[in-house]
Amino acid sequence: MTTAARGKAHRYEDQPDVAVVRGVCPHDCPDACAWQVAVDQTTGRAVDLWGAPDHPVTAGSLCAKVDRYLERTYHAERLTTPLRRMGAKGEGRFAPISWQEAIEETASRLQAIISQHGAEAVLPYSYGGTLGYLQGEGMAERFFTKMGASRLARTICAEAGVQGYQYTVGGRIGTDSTDFAHAKLIWIWGSNSLTSNLHLWRQIQTARHQGAKVVVIDPIRTRTARAADEWVPITPGTDGALALAVMHVLVRDNLIDHDYVREHTIGFEPLTDRARDWSPERVATITGIPSERIVELARDYGRTKPAAIRINYGLQRHPGGGMATRTIACLPALVGAWRHRGGGILLTASGAFDFDTRPLTRPELATAPRLPRRINMNRLGDALSRDPARLAQAHHHPRPRDRGPSPAQAGPPVFALVVYNCNPAAVAPDQRAVLEGLRRDDLFVAVLEHFATDTADYADIVFPATTQLEHWDLVPSYGHLHLALNRPAIAPVGESQPNSEIFRRLAAAMGYADAAFRQDDRTIVEALVTAQQGRRLPADAWAHLLQHGHVRLAVPDPYLPFAKGEFPTESGKCELYSATMARDGYDPLPTYTPAAVEPDELVLLSPPAHSFLNSSFVNVDALRRREPEPAVTLHPDDAQRRGLDETSTARVHNATGELRLPVRLSRDIAPGIAVAPSIWWNKLSPQGANVNQLTPAEEADMGGGAVFFHVPVRVERAP
Ligand SMILES: Nc1nc2c(c(=O)[nH]1)N[C@H]1C(S)=C(S)[C@@H](COP(=O)(O)OP(=O)(O)OC[C@H]3O[C@@H](n4cnc5c(=O)[nH]c(N)nc54)[C@H](O)[C@@H]3O)O[C@H]1N2
Ligand SMILES: Nc1nc2c(c(=O)[nH]1)N[C@H]1C(S)=C(S)[C@@H](COP(=O)(O)OP(=O)(O)OC[C@H]3O[C@@H](n4cnc5c(=O)[nH]c(N)nc54)[C@H](O)[C@@H]3O)O[C@H]1N2
Ligand code: SF4
Ligand SMILES: [Mo]
Numbered sequence: 001m002t003t004a005a006r007g008k009a010h011r012y013e014d015q016p017d018v019a020v021v022r023g024v025c026p027h028d029c030p031d032a033c034a035w036q037v038a039v040d041q042t043t044g045r046a047v048d049l050w051g052a053p054d055h056p057v058t059a060g061s062l063c064a065k066v067d068r069y070l071e072r073t074y075h076a077e078r079l080t081t082p083l084r085r086m087g088a089k090g091e092g093r094f095a096p097i098s099w100q101e102a103i104e105e106t107a108s109r110l111q112a113i114i115s116q117h118g119a120e121a122v123l124p125y126s127y128g129g130t131l132g133y134l135q136g137e138g139m140a141e142r143f144f145t146k147m148g149a150s151r152l153a154r155t156i157c158a159e160a161g162v163q164g165y166q167y168t169v170g171g172r173i174g175t176d177s178t179d180f181a182h183a184k185l186i187w188i189w190g191s192n193s194l195t196s197n198l199h200l201w202r203q204i205q206t207a208r209h210q211g212a213k214v215v216v217i218d219p220i221r222t223r224t225a226r227a228a229d230e231w232v233p234i235t236p237g238t239d240g241a242l243a244l245a246v247m248h249v250l251v252r253d254n255l256i257d258h259d260y261v262r263e264h265t266i267g268f269e270p271l272t273d274r275a276r277d278w279s280p281e282r283v284a285t286i287t288g289i290p291s292e293r294i295v296e297l298a299r300d301y302g303r304t305k306p307a308a309i310r311i312n313y314g315l316q317r318h319p320g321g322g323m324a325t326r327t328i329a330c331l332p333a334l335v336g337a338w339r340h341r342g343g344g345i346l347l348t349a350s351g352a353f354d355f356d357t358r359p360l361t362r363p364e365l366a367t368a369p370r371l372p373r374r375i376n377m378n379r380l381g382d383a384l385s386r387d388p389a390r391l392a393q394a395h396h397h398p399r400p401r402d403r404g405p406s407p408a409q410a411g412p413p414v415f416a417l418v419v420y421n422c423n424p425a426a427v428a429p430d431q432r433a434v435l436e437g438l439r440r441d442d443l444f445v446a447v448l449e450h451f452a453t454d455t456a457d458y459a460d461i462v463f464p465a466t467t468q469l470e471h472w473d474l475v476p477s478y479g480h481l482h483l484a485l486n487r488p489a490i491a492p493v494g495e496s497q498p499n500s501e502i503f504r505r506l507a508a509a510m511g512y513a514d515a516a517f518r519q520d521d522r523t524i525v526e527a528l529v530t531a532q533q534g535r536r537l538p539a540d541a542w543a544h545l546l547q548h549g550h551v552r553l554a555v556p557d558p559y560l561p562f563a564k565g566e567f568p569t570e571s572g573k574c575e576l577y578s579a580t581m582a583r584d585g586y587d588p589l590p591t592y593t594p595a596a597v598e599p600d601e602l603v604l605l606s607p608p609a610h611s612f613l614n615s616s617f618v619n620v621d622a623l624r625r626r627e628p629e630p631a632v633t634l635h636p637d638d639a640q641r642r643g644l645d646e647t648s649t650a651r652v653h654n655a656t657g658e659l660r661l662p663v664r665l666s667r668d669i670a671p672g673i674a675v676a677p678s679i680w681w682n683k684l685s686p687q688g689a690n691v692n693q694l695t696p697a698e699e700a701d702m703g704g705g706a707v708f709f710h711v712p713v714r715v716e717r718a719p
Pocket of ligand 1: 028029030128157189190191192193195196197217218219220222234235236237238239312313314315316318605607608609610611612613614615709
């Protein structure tokens with residue numbers, strides 16, 4: 001792939017009418033690939049796109065989805081003008097209007113709502129359409145801060161795990177993903193790397209060529225599990241128990257790195273007592289993993305050095321997901337894995353960026369006397385309800401010690417929703433409640449989008465947004481240590497504008513006179529970079545980015561964050577016992593609490609489809625054709641018990657909703673689970689509704705995180 005990409009670059013270097021522009025993939029993916037775009041200078045069209053050969057992680061290749069980015073950018077259904085709704089909400093009938101009309105109408109609706117109900121009646125709603133600093137929460141943050149709008153707790157993906165992980169190690173940092181190449185044992189825990197983190201696989205392959213063993217712990221035999229040396233099927237939501245049994249064996253068999261534990265951890269004695277309760281025999285009945293296998297896993301982990309764990313977000317989308325992540329994060333310290341290059345654990349690298357984002361977000365623009373309320377994005381259905389009790393429930397309270405307000409103090413109902421970089425009608429839990437809220441006649445909805453998504457169909461006003469080929473941005477990574485600059489390669493398609501410009505225009509129409517709303521995109525990006533120079537970035541980072549397109553963070557190379565302890569926790573140690581957790585209302589020691597599942601229920605999992613990125617790319621025909629039509633996959637034993645086979649249609653239902661899906665059978669899943677792929681567009685699904693009809697808006701134990709993978713359902717033959 002690398003050679004091919006180099007060849008390409010050379011081919012265009014010989015063509016004076018083709019310019020090659022550097023950029024970076026904006027998608028919600030740990031790989032943050034740097035790319036290069038060939039643009040025909042006579043037509044102004046992008047004609048080719050490939051992975052940057054000189055980026056250490058991208059190494060010349062993009063994934064199959066983003067290989068189709070030009071198709072997506074020049075898609076016949078790209079939104080090219082602002083739109084005003086003509087039909088009923090959800091119907092998707094619009095008429096084109098001018099930018100001036102769209103901006104003025106939106107600003108005047110917002111102003112009327114603010115003067116009648118206060119600025120908290122406006123709710124911004126955004127997530128991972130782009131991970132760019134600027135087109136993500138850049139100008140948008142300035143705009144909503146100035147307004148004093150409700151704030152959004154962006155909890156839909158990773159919050160439970162991130163909070164849990166931080167209790168143990170203190171920061172959102174871990175093993176450098178490129179160091180996985182040096183590991184001798186790799187556990188991939190709750191992650192389908194070949195689908196969702198492709199470029200890690202290259203490091204893993206390097207490690208395997210040098211004799212490393214790769215074990216995948218997952219209820220599904222994913223394509224990653226198939227490619228690995230071993231698949232350990234686990235009952236969903238029981239990973240914390242498995243980690244406790246591993247600790248039990250490590251202690252019992254004395255596979256502990258006592259020096260590391262003594263110097264760099266706190267709470268080993270009480271942890272030892274706790275782990276004693278979690279014998280492999282007991283945990284076998286919880287996890288479905290035979291006790292001998294648990295013992296083998298633990299011994300392997302204790303004896304192989306370096307051992308690296310790639311833990312990811314699959315296992316934390318559960319009621320006990322925060323505690324499970326916190327528990328697993330203790331393991332590397334117990335065996336001293338942090339000492340070695342290629343040892344440790346990686347959940348996210350985002351904390352390594354830790355930029356001072358004030359030059360971007362401008363917190364000083366706030367004028368409200370107190371911080372506005374914060375709404376948990378997983379509770380969108382409740383947030384859009386007129387019932388004060390439900391609205392109170394939508395307030396973010398990430399820890400037991402954080403109390404939500406009483407209904408009387410929940411604040412005004414939401415009367416305006418401004419959606420950007422997100423498709424909540426398809427991706428948010430409790431879809432019925434979300435759609436019911438979006439249908440409210442007294443709710444004004446503005447959506448910034450590339451396409452008429454399920455969400456855009458509910459908008460009063462739709463703004464056409466530019467893609468990454470058309471705007472400036474700066475993109476960090478949550479999977480590696482390289483920052484990349486994105487330059488616009490082509491002119492905006494149609495009349496589309498960057499999010500930054502749309503909020504700039506809205507700010508002007510709202511009468512926000514601050515200079516912050518007149519700064520241009522390139523200036524903002526440059527100011528953000530220069531503010532980190534000499535701190536998180538090398539002193540010449542901006543010049544380097546302009547020339548090379550990407551730059552490594554100014555962190556040591558190799559990057560072994562905890563080789564000498566130095567955990568950014570309260571104690572400065574890896575907290576096996578956490579006083580912070582006790583104060584926050586949790587058990588200070590690792591533990592496991594089972595989640596409720598009735599005997600006749602299956603646990604429905606809906607992990608990402610290989611060819612989609614969340615709900616992005618579902619409308620790219622070539623990619624949709626690669627995905628099988630939505631179906632529910634069952635273990636043959638579970639199907640037989642229900643009188644189902646591959647000719648049947650199943651009724652899959654629970655208290656949240658119901659779907660009818662064709663049945664598929666597979667022995668590549670653990671018994672007791674059902675699998676349906678995410679995240680189809682509702683309107684492109686055979687039934688007009690996707691799996692989020694069934695996912696409840698309940699919260700995980702930490703961070704107000706979503707529980708997309710703890711969805712108990714009943715499955716029976718559809719009449
Ligand atoms: N192609 C593609 N790539 C993507 C995405 C996409 O939609 N498509 N999404 C992107 C986003 S937003 C994110 S957050 C990341 C997600 O990346 P990851 O967090 O790595 O998530 P997945 O790769 O979906 O892997 C989740 C895995 O967890 C498993 N799982 C579910 N419950 C449990 C459990 O209780 N225990 C264990 N051990 N495993 C469990 C599922 O079966 C699944 O295989 O990927 C990003 N990359
Ligand atoms: N059942 C189930 N549901 C899930 C998950 C699951 O595994 N199963 N995964 C969850 C996870 S991990 C996540 S992160 C969320 C993801 O949910 P979202 O963050 O909503 O991700 P996408 O579905 O990709 O939608 C992003 C939208 O942003 C738009 N967009 C992209 N770039 C821009 C831009 O520059 N400007 C504007 N205005 N728009 C842009 C895209 O066109 C797209 O429609 O979904 C969650 N939902
Ligand atoms: S989605 Fe991920 S793997 Fe694909 S190009 Fe973007 S960053 Fe790379
Ligand atoms: Mo995510």
